Amino acid sequence: MLIPYGRQDISEQDIEAVVDVLQSDFLTQGELVPKFEAAIANYCHVNHAVAVTNATSALHMACLALDLGPGDTVWTSPITFVASANCALFCGANIDFVDIDPVTYNLCAETLSRKLEQAERSGNLPAIVIPVHFGGQSCDMAKIGELSKRYGFKVIEDASHALGGTFQDQPIGSSAYSDITVFSFHPVKMITTGEGGIAVTQDIELAHRMQSIRSHGITNIESEMLARPGNEIWNYQQIQLGYNFRMTDIQAALGLSQLTRLDDFVRNRRRIADRYDEELKSLPLHLPGKNLACESSYHLYVVRLDVNNTTKSQSEVFKAMRQNGVMVNLHYIPVYRQPYYENLGFSSGYCPEAESYFQEALTLPIYPSMTDIQQSRIVSILTDILSN
Numbered sequence: 001m002l003i004p005y006g007r008q009d010i011s012e013q014d015i016e017a018v019v020d021v022l023q024s025d026f027l028t029q030g031e032l033v034p035k036f037e038a039a040i041a042n043y044c045h046v047n048h049a050v051a052v053t054n055a056t057s058a059l060h061m062a063c064l065a066l067d068l069g070p071g072d073t074v075w076t077s078p079i080t081f082v083a084s085a086n087c088a089l090f091c092g093a094n095i096d097f098v099d100i101d102p103v104t105y106n107l108c109a110e111t112l113s114r115k116l117e118q119a120e121r122s123g124n125l126p127a128i129v130i131p132v133h134f135g136g137q138s139c140d141m142a143k144i145g146e147l148s149k150r151y152g153f154k155v156i157e158d159a160s161h162a163l164g165g166t167f168q169d170q171p172i173g174s175s176a177y178s179d180i181t182v183f184s185f186h187p188v189k190m191i192t193t194g195e196g197g198i199a200v201t202q203d204i205e206l207a208h209r210m211q212s213i214r215s216h217g218i219t220n221i222e223s224e225m226l227a228r229p230g231n232e233i234w235n236y237q238q239i240q241l242g243y244n245f246r247m248t249d250i251q252a253a254l255g256l257s258q259l260t261r262l263d264d265f266v267r268n269r270r271r272i273a274d275r276y277d278e279e280l281k282s283l284p285l286h287l288p289g290k291n292l293a294c295e296s297s298y299h300l301y302v303v304r305l306d307v308n309n310t311t312k313s314q315s316e317v318f319k320a321m322r323q324n325g326v327m328v329n330l331h332y333i334p335v336y337r338q339p340y341y342e343n344l345g346f347s348s349g350y351c352p353e354a355e356s357y358f359q360e361a362l363t364l365p366i367y368p369s370m371t372d373i374q375q376s377r378i379v380s381i382l383t384d385i386l387s388n
């Protein structure tokens with residue numbers, strides 16, 4: 001039996017919630033999407049939420065709502081899924097990368113600070129910075145928020161990994177130091193809607209812009225429409241260019257049901273992470289580094305090979321684990337090393353901390369329904385590989 005690195009946990013209650021929608025009048029544009037949005041907003045202690053097809057479109061929509069366009073630049077972490085960077089390119093903007101912190105693997109706030117000083121001198125400050133809460137542990141948002149005030153850039157938190165985590169005892173998503181926070185509901189993430197994503201914000205103006213972008217830039221609200229001859233029927237108007245990024249009610253029903261189970265999921269993930277911490281501590285590995293201002297949701301549990309204390313290479317361990325049925329993974333290849341990004345002019349070595357991480361990291365399986373027996377198997381296989 002293969003052990004995946006992550007997987008969804010679907011209950012009878014989840015299934016019933018979806019079946020109920022299938023038997024109802026509205027499969028999309030019914031009442032469940034607004035209900036799901038309200039539930040996420042409430043969970044995150046934030047005023048507004050806009051649910052969409054996936055986190056990639058949420059990032060795209062967030063960039064558009066913040067008026068990103070040609071001539072602007074976005075900065076993000078190199079150690080993330082490509083979508084965190086692609087959203088800048090969708091808008092015709094430029095992309096650049098801020099190297100990671102070697103302990104938390106998050107975009108490093110100190111490196112950001114130094115890069116901003118240089119950018120100010122050369123007159124190419126970013127319009128938007130997208131910190132990514134790697135594995136579910138928040139970036140140093142207090143510091144990033146302070147820098148955003150000083151240098152005048154906007155902040156979108158890519159919290160695709162981090163629903164259920166906290167920073168300074170506030171839920172990730174409360175957006176205290178950012179303009180917009182984005183979550184993903186892909187099946188490996190904290191809760192799932194199949195595909196799905198959401199953008200949350202405290203700013204009602206940004207929320208309205210995102211609602212418009214999500215649905216073709218069309219409105220049917222009288223006060224938002226231009227005056228037209230009274231004998232013509234104008235029951236809707238397109239005011240700006242938008243997309244169809246709408247989530248279905250089928251997905252929202254699953255999301256609402258999953259959200260009631262989120263705290264259990266997080267508890268289970270933390271228990272599994274604690275056990276890894278304990279049972280792997282004498283192996284030649286660096287275990288996940290903790291920022292004490294954060295509680296991680298543990299979307300990922302990443303170890304780094306301590307290359308000074310083992311002769312095993314990362315790829316040997318990766319292959320051996322997989323041969324034994326443990327589907328370890330690598331999160332992530334630095335985005336700028338992808339062929340598409342190399343064609344934009346980036347090259348190997350651009351972010352030194354990200355490069356050494358790339359040479360050493362392995363994602364071990366972690367998901368709420370993982371059994372003690374599965375985890376024992378993972379630990380013993382890894383122990384054997386590193387001891388031979």
Ligand SMILES: *Cc1c(COP(=O)(O)O)cnc(C)c1O
Pocket residue numbers: 054055056057080081083084132158160161183184185186195196197
């Ligand atoms: C999964 C993920 C995304 C994209 O999410 P989708 O819902 O699959 O579009 C974006 N950023 C990060 C960091 C992710 O892990």
